[in-house]
Amino acid sequence: MRFVSTRGASPALPFGAALGAGLAPDGGLYVPERLPRLDARDVEAIPDGRLADTLAAVLRPLLGNDPLAARLDALCAEAASFEVPLVPLRGSGDHLLELFHGPTAAFKDLAARFLAASLSSLRAPDAPVQTVLVATSGDTGAAVGAAFHGREGFRVLILYPDGKVSPAQAHSLGAFGGNVRALRVAGSFDDCQRLAKQALGDAALRAEVPLLTANSISLGRLLPQMGYYAMHALRFQRRHGRPLGFIVPSGNLGNAVAALIARAMGLPIGEVVLATNANPTLSAFFDGAPYRGRDAIPTLANAMDVGAPSNVERLFWLAGGDEAAARGLIRVQRIDDARIRATVAAAEARHGIAPCPHTACGLAVLEDLRAAGDTRDWAVAATAHASKFLDVVGPLLSSTPAVPAAFAALLAKPAHADAMAVDGAALAEVLRADWATP
Template sequence: MSAALRYLSTRGRAPAATLGEAIAAGLAPDGGLYVPERLPTLAPADFAPHGTLADTAATLLAPFFAGDPLAAELPAICAEALDFPVPLRALPYLDAQVLELFHGPTAAFKDVGARFLAASLRRLPRADARTLTILVATSGDTGAAVGAAFHRQPGVRVVILYPDGLVSPRQAHQLGCFGDNVQALRVAGRFDDCQRMVKAALNDAGLQHALPLSSANSISLGRLLPQMSYYAHAALGWWREHRAPLDFIVPTGNLGNALACLWVRAMGLPVGEVRLACNANATLPEFFAGRDYAPREAVATLANAMDVGAPSNFERLRWSFGDDDAVRHALQAESVDDATIRRTIAAHARTHGEAFCPHTATAVHVLDRLREQGDARPWTVVATAHPAKFEQVVEPLVGHPLAVPSALAAMLQRSATAAPLAASDEALKHWLRRSAQP
């Protein structure tokens, strides 16, 4: 049996943790993000040739779980969380593929990580019998996925923070439609404020003592690890058929989805080149163009789930490659503004009948540019959300109503509510203390 991995903080000032401890904590005590002390290596031959996504995930993640009490539960966790399709669909007119990650309960790729995290936490022993509060900052899709995954789960409540007025109407409705043990807070600020507030609460030792807290953002290792599974599954299928690695164009904001893809490649599986598609928030494209990493306040865009000016997972990215030059050598990133997103959605609908969400459209635009430059490789665009979540943007551009997935339609039938909150660390801490009182 493989030796148990230890999990370290990206900031190096916290004790090593087991996988279960890292998942339960969300954030390391020194404010860093948990990473494995090393990435395991695997080969295509290690995987069942006709396995499901859940089978691929169980094999891929077994080395990360080795030696942990959760290891025996891993196949059941994967089967429970990854029970919906993630098809790799051909786009013949572009000589490319699209990896559709939006067929889960909330029509976004965040369902994969949120459901896996919920299934893992449900199986972790807890010495503290008090209710665990899961904090999640969302720029649109994460909150609904986490809310759905933990809805009515005993011993857990979820508190979702989202930037008021900066998510789509259907996203906002999803965030507030659960009730029961899921509470939405509409913050008078931006996503980066929500993210900062969550981190401040998790890092407050006094608050943690009074009120057990954890996180379900992509800072959580329990969210990041399962996102590796769909890249591995797609790349392995492509490898078996073509004996070539699969290249990906990944829309990204907080870097969790992109990092999952990079870790699959670093483990030795057949992922080829990875390109990042960003919206007008240019922190990452500027860094990859050679400037110093310079987080800044996010700007609002049509691709709102990527409206991040200070991507948390940049710490993990640096850890993965060791220094900034190595990071820049491994990746390229492109910024796509709102006008280009609109043109891309309209053009592909008009000429080929394809409807893409604004986030996926950033990656489609990068592919269009590559084709214009003569790049003939069989790229795969990562489709992160269903376009019907953004009907106010997409429908006028495609010229017809979009069919709404049944699970999303059911959520939209429920009533929804969210409480207002100031964009300050103390406002959240005060709300948490007050809401925990009997």
């Protein structure tokens, strides 16, 4: 299996090489040259057991004979070392897919750990230190920092929008030390993403500083997210004889596109509905307007404050480049801040849970589906733990949610992040500098 750019002007690469490249030279995102299709016998053979086993089963057809294929079981076991349970929502027949049980209490942990394990496995002992450059709207940076912290031969530079992430997120981004450094950028997430893409696309800079990416533009961040959708869709289908649909809170579209890729490969996933915050880029497109990126606006669900989602390119690829067909792959519903507050406040009494603001977007979409008479089976992806957003959810709840132990340990460390303007030259200077490695 080889991987090609969504923009069609870069050479095809095997999986490991595409993983290391991150962004294609033409600025596009890597996708499979062809999407393998699992027949009924292949799907039936996928084990109903650990997440690591399901993850390996769905990734194996995509790796083909890549050198990483021989190590795939071990890589998946390292990445998926924590539970990802499907929990019934009290007072309804619906479900919550809890994706926040990893070390940084967010869904990004699984894929970040797979990427780190894979790149570490591919690295030659005498290779130069590689810099993992990651833009974050709040959760990605911490997950990547945790996954690469202390790994020999790697350092991580995190770019995040100053003042536009929660206090807990900001602290976690600057708390690693060692080979992980954070920059608080005087701009939006989209500015951070543009800076990262500019650096990754600068051939002269990359000749001086070996660069990798760990944003969802990376295959290693995108594809492992198929695992939890595949596992629970299969388990639900086998036990109930019906498909399970997923409501996915998303800003940059990677998590939702992973579900769509798994479904296109033949997994019994029902409809996928995207829950966005008040940023209108995706909802406007799915309402029929031509696609265009916009400046992001700040919302309570800050990790989804994205105005130009990168994975739109992969969505269009799945649809054969046809915008109308892309609108048929997924539905989008936009949830504003007032609705987020109301949903968080109601969820405690209604379901006995404390959702984060992003999960609240998904719960609000579920409420609207039920109000419209939808009787199908649904699971809402709970993308982060509420304790990461106490500034938002705390005043709306009767009690403060306990911070998971691993994330609490991170918050207990001192933290520091350096200020930086939205300036590509300033970023290049930081990248060229010699700062701590393990």
